[in-house]
Amino acid sequence: xxxxxxxxxxxxxxxxxxxxxxxxxxxxxxxxxxxxxxxxxxxxxxxxxxxxxxxxxxxxxxxxxxxxxxxxxxxxxxxxxxxxxxxxxxxxxxxxxxxxxxxxxxxxxxxxxxxxxxxxxxxxxxxxxxxxxxxxxxxxxxxxxxxxxxxxxxxxxxxxxxxxxxxxxxxxxxxxxxxxxxxxxxxxxxxxxxxxxxxxxxxxxxxxxxxxxxxxxxxxxxxxxxxxxxxxxxxxxxxxxxxxxxxxxxxxxxxxxxxxxxxxxxxxxxxxxxxxxxxxxxxxxxxxxxxxxxxxxxxxxxxxxxxxxxxxxxxxxxxxxxxxxxxxxxxxxxxxxxxxxxxxxxxxxxxxxxxxxxxxxxxxxxxxxxxxxxxxxxxxxxxxxxxxxxxxxxxxxxxxxxx
Amino acid sequence: xxxxxxxxxxxxxxxxxxxxxxxxxxxxxxxxxxxxxxxxxxxxxxxxxxxxxxxxxxxxxxxxxxxxxxxxxxxxxxxxxxxxxxxxxxxxxxxxxxxxxxxxxxxxxxxxxxxxxxxxxxxxxxxxxxxxxxxxxxxxxxxxxxxxxxxxxxxxxxxxxxxxxxxxxxxxxxxxxxxxxxxxxxxxxxxxxxxxxxxxxxxxxxxxxxxxxxxxxxxxxxxxxxxxxxxxxxxxxx
Numbered sequence: 293x294x295x296x297x298x299x300x301x302x303x304x305x306x307x308x309x310x311x312x313x314x315x316x317x318x319x320x321x322x323x324x325x326x327x328x329x330x331x332x333x334x335x336x337x338x339x340x341x342x343x344x345x346x347x348x349x350x351x352x353x354x355x356x357x358x359x360x361x362x363x364x365x366x367x368x369x370x371x372x373x374x375x376x377x378x379x380x381x382x383x384x385x386x387x388x389x390x391x392x393x394x395x396x397x398x399x400x401x402x403x404x405x406x407x408x409x410x411x412x413x414x415x416x417x418x419x420x421x422x423x424x425x426x427x428x429x430x431x432x433x434x435x436x437x438x439x440x441x442x443x444x445x446x447x448x449x450x451x452x453x454x455x456x457x458x459x460x461x462x463x464x465x466x467x468x469x470x471x472x473x474x475x476x477x478x479x480x481x482x483x484x485x486x487x488x489x490x491x492x493x494x495x496x497x498x499x500x501x502x503x504x505x506x507x508x509x510x511x512x513x514x515x516x517x518x519x520x521x522x523x524x525x526x527x528x529x530x531x532x533x534x535x536x537x538x539x540x541x542x543x544x545x546x547x548x549x550x551x552x553x554x555x556x557x558x559x560x561x562x563x564x565x566x567x568x569x570x571x572x573x574x575x576x577x578x579x580x581x582x583x584x585x586x587x588x589x590x591x592x593x594x595x596x597x598x599x600x601x602x603x604x605x606x607x608x609x610x611x612x613x614x615x616x617x618x619x620x621x622x623x624x625x626x627x628x629x630x631x632x633x634x635x636x637x638x639x640x641x642x643x644x645x646x647x648x649x650x651x652x653x654x655x656x657x658x659x660x661x662x663x664x665x666x667x668x669x670x671x672x673x674x675x676x677x678x679x680x681x682x683x684x685x686x687x688x689x690x691x692x693x694x695x
Numbered sequence: 696x697x698x699x700x701x702x703x704x705x706x707x708x709x710x711x712x713x714x715x716x717x718x719x720x721x722x723x724x725x726x727x728x729x730x731x732x733x734x735x736x737x738x739x740x741x742x743x744x745x746x747x748x749x750x751x752x753x754x755x756x757x758x759x760x761x762x763x764x765x766x767x768x769x770x771x772x773x774x775x776x777x778x779x780x781x782x783x784x785x786x787x788x789x790x791x792x793x794x795x796x797x798x799x800x801x802x803x804x805x806x807x808x809x810x811x812x813x814x815x816x817x818x819x820x821x822x823x824x825x826x827x828x829x830x831x832x833x834x835x836x837x838x839x840x841x842x843x844x845x846x847x848x849x850x851x852x853x854x855x856x857x858x859x860x861x862x863x864x865x866x867x868x869x870x871x872x873x874x875x876x877x878x879x880x881x882x883x884x885x886x887x888x889x890x891x892x893x894x895x896x897x898x899x900x901x902x903x904x905x906x907x908x909x910x911x912x913x914x915x916x917x918x919x920x921x922x923x924x925x926x927x928x929x930x931x932x933x
Contacts, residue, residue, distance in 0.1 A: 294821075304806065308806055606819070612788075613783060615819060
């Protein structure tokens with residue numbers, strides 16, 4: 293008996309009970325659809341996080357003032373040991389450095405005419421643009437001349453620009469930061485949000501202006517160090533630490549009074565988290581696929597009982613055990629394949645809908661789709677095998693007498 | 696299968712040769728002797744009616760004759776082959792190529808047109824070009840106009856004729872008919888018997904199980920079962 297005939301018989305059996313066939317396949321439909329959608333969500337999250345972390349600048353080492361304590365930077369305002377001179381020393385002494393950007397940031401009131409916003413004011417150097425990969429969209433960024441003269445110029449982030457200057461060009465306008473008048477010389481490009489923080493809710497001023505005119509400090513909050521290649525990262529991080537410990541005169545028993553964060557580490561941490569999430573989501577979805585398989589097995593067992601007489605007739609006219617086995621196996625696989633095909637469609641449509649309505653990035657992977665489909669077929673074979681064997685083993689005399 | 700004759704006519708081997716066949720069932724630990732050492736020979740082209748009360752062993756005998764069941768003792772030689780020792784695959788092959796079955800309840804596949812029911816044995820024989828043979832078989836039982844009807848759209852007599860066409864389509868040497876007219880009215884039963892009679896005249900051995908005397912009268916040999924034994928075996932008619 294060839295497969296074509298088996299498929300025709302299987303389709304006829306499925307068509308004889310369309311609702312039952314659909315309900316049976318539904319388990320697989322939901323399973324396959326869920327696997328595809330869940331993996332798409334997981335991989336989408338990973339892609340989004342990777343993109344955001346990379347947009348912060350790759351091959352980046354960030355040094356923050358203060359030691360890391362259980363994940364957060366402690367007593368950040370009290371630590372005044374990190375300075376612009378440290379930044380220059382890093383540039384001179386650490387191998388592989390291609391850019392250094394020191395920064396001092398604090399929340400402050402920014403006023404334009406009647407409007408005022410409480411936002412982050414960051415004092416930065418001209419190198420900030422290239423090191424943090426965050427550039428002026430219009431106007432000019434802070435220049436070396438601005439640093440030298442402690443110029444009262446500012447660039448506004450997109451969010452701040454939107455709040456203070458809902459219509460009209462911000463460039464050339466005068467704003468007040470902590471009561472001091474600044475001239476807006478540019479608007480930053482849009483960066484979007486990183487996690488819960490809006491990276492466009494910021495005002496940039498020259499570092500020297502921030503330190504001396506605005507906040508009256510000598511130190512910096514963070515130094516961002518760009519490294520030439522990712523291979524040099526580990527060595528650079530170690531060298532950087534030594535430079536800072538020496539400059540801060542820390543004895544070997546003392547802890548670091550700074551924290552170095554490696555962008556690659558951050559990226560890797562995010563990636564492994566989203567990887568785990570993908571596996572977890574996919575795994576939960578796969579369980580529903582197995583439940584779908586049990587549904588198929590259940591219905592196939594019912595079907596074998598219902599069609600005992602048919603099996604008897606087939607055996608009487610010459611069907612061998614393997615013919616009956618094949619027929620019922622083809623039937624359960626047809627159910628699971630039908631479910632798989634519909635499930636793939638549902639998964640694709642589902643992930644599109646999720647990205648449209650929930651705003652999550654979803655990434656459909658051919659690999660996940662193929663895997664879900666193959667798994668569905670395997671479920672059909674695995675859970676169809678026992679009912680098919682039961683059918684094949686029926687005694688023809690008993691089967692023929694079955695009412 | 697022509698070989699040296701034993702008990703049959705000179706030069707002709709009996710088609711069916713059962714010797715001392717026993718069948719013992721075990722039901723809930725109790726042994727039931729369905730057949731007690733029966734011996735039966737049937738020559739090619741015979742038309743035999745097996746009769747007997749319920750539980751006399753005639754159905755068990757038919758199952759063994761049809762290679763649906765194996766005897767627990769004795770030998771059964773079919774066309775010179777001892778089938779008691781064959782495996783399931785070989786028995787399925789014999790049922791497929793050498794046997795045709797006609798049942799009391801027709802046993803057609805539901806939701807399957809007449810023509811495809813007739814094609815069923817050919818599927819298991821691995822024949823690809825089935826349609827023309829199946830059509831010829833349906834024509835031979837007078838159902839050329841009903842080929843695409845489903846069993847539920849056919850009368851009892853028509854369903855039984857589809858079953859006969861299915862039994863004939865592989866050109867078997869034996870047709871086993873188990874109460875083929877049991878569910879039919881007298882006129883239709885007579886038509887079915889005429890078909891079986893025509894078959895036997897063409898050289899196909901027909902073995903018929905019945906408990907109706909007028910149906911058995913159409914056969915040319917009567918075998919009577921009682922308590923698992925053959926108590927009467929004689930030709931009838933002129």
